[in-house]
Amino acid sequence: MKKDWFKVWFESEYYQKVYSHRDSEDAKLLCELILKTTHLQKDAKILDAACGNGRHYINFSKAGFNVFGFDLSKNLLFEAKANSFNKKIPQNFFCSDIRFTCLKTRFDLITNLFTSFGYFDEDDENFLFIEKAFNLLNENGFYVLDYFNVEYLKNNLKLISEKKVESLHIKEERFIHENRINKKIIIVDLKNNSENENMIFYESVKLYKRDELIERISKYGFKLQFEFGNYYGEKFNLKSSERLILFFKK
Ligand SMILES: C[S@@+](CC[C@H](N)C(=O)[O-])C[C@H]1O[C@@H](n2cnc3c(N)ncnc32)[C@H](O)[C@@H]1O
Known part of the structure; x- marks a missing residue:
């Protein structure tokens, strides 16, 4: 398998065609689940890491939050900015590799949605951002990881x-x-x-099983608060859930 495949694939015009079903409606479901689970204050700051074309960013913004998003793909960021501009939403986007992101602001919620995780060879590289996210969060802030269920x-x-x-x-x-x-x-x-x-x-x-993910992420200081098996908020089931949506609290 080609190393750095993600630099090519997400920059290509075809990515959004292949995943055209992963649209704003699909994002709305997950954003609603996240917002009703975290009960953020109205002035809360959200960071959407690897935000792609901004479909979650836009949903969070529409709900009234102060949202920031970054991604490596210039093409997807261009889309994100254009989509936000058209909806008169502030365009707080920046280009960054998730491994090297340097931020001084603190957030109340950091999200990593629709399998934007596990792309690198080394575990340390894959978990680097999550480890950093702990210090980027305000007290009681949430980190949400939406990944697949390896068993399923x-x-x-x-x-x-x-x-x-x-x-x-x-x-x-x-x-x-x-x-x-x-x-x-x-x-x-x-x-x-x-x-x-x-x-x-x-x-x-890379395939990370549920227990392995929780164990590793908890080592950074996070506490697991909630877990769901799909965007409708159904309970996670190791056998039948397609997704693994983990909510960690600082
Ligand atoms: C499966 S897509 C999900 C995008 C978005 N979260 C969504 O749900 O539409 C994965 C995203 O990760 C971004 N990405 C891949 N490698 C990255 C890296 N090293 N640093 C930052 N973003 C990266 C891609 O450009 C792409 O937007």
């Missing part, structure tokens, strides 16, 4: 799936290797009917 993923792995989005034929091949879920994404634009090298992308995310 392993037992329900669809090796191959295909779909059509606009003129694109998208084939996704998945396999688990060396404790990572890997995906090869092959895109053919039926308009030009050409399959060339630029239309193949990769994803590779």
Whole structure:
């Protein structure tokens, strides 16, 4: 699997097409769950780490909060700014690699949503931001991680799936290797009917089991407060939940 796959894939114009179902409505569900669980004060400050095109950022902003967001992808940040501008929402976005983010402000809520975690080879790199997040939070602040449920993923792995989005034929091949879920994404634009090298992308995310995640994150000083198995706020179940949504408190 290609190292630094995330620098290429999230910069590509195709990422948002492949994940077009991960839209503002999908983000709204999760934001509502987060807000009704954390009961933030009206003047609370939120940081959305790896905010992508700003779909959660915009939902939090619309709810009246002071929101900041960063991402590595210039293309997605451009989208985030344009989407916020169109909705007359302040554009507090900046470009940063999650491993090297340098912030002086403190927040009441820090989010890491829709599997924006586990991209790097080393555990220390993957957990670096979470460790830093502890000091970036005000007392009683929350850190929310929305990741997949490894047990469910392993037992329900669809090796191959295909779909059509606009003129694109998208084939996704998945396999688990060396404790990572890997995906090869092959895109053919039926308009030009050409399959060339630029239309193949990769994803590779390290698999962390629930207990392992909680144990490691708790070592930084966080206390687990709530956990859910989907964006509707259903209880987490190791066998049947697709997502693992963890709420930690400082
Ligand atoms: C699966 S997407 C989720 C985006 C957003 N949270 C959402 O739900 O739409 C993962 C995001 O992580 C960002 N990302 C990947 N590697 C990163 C890095 N090293 N530092 C900061 N952001 C990164 C990508 O650009 C992408 O926006």
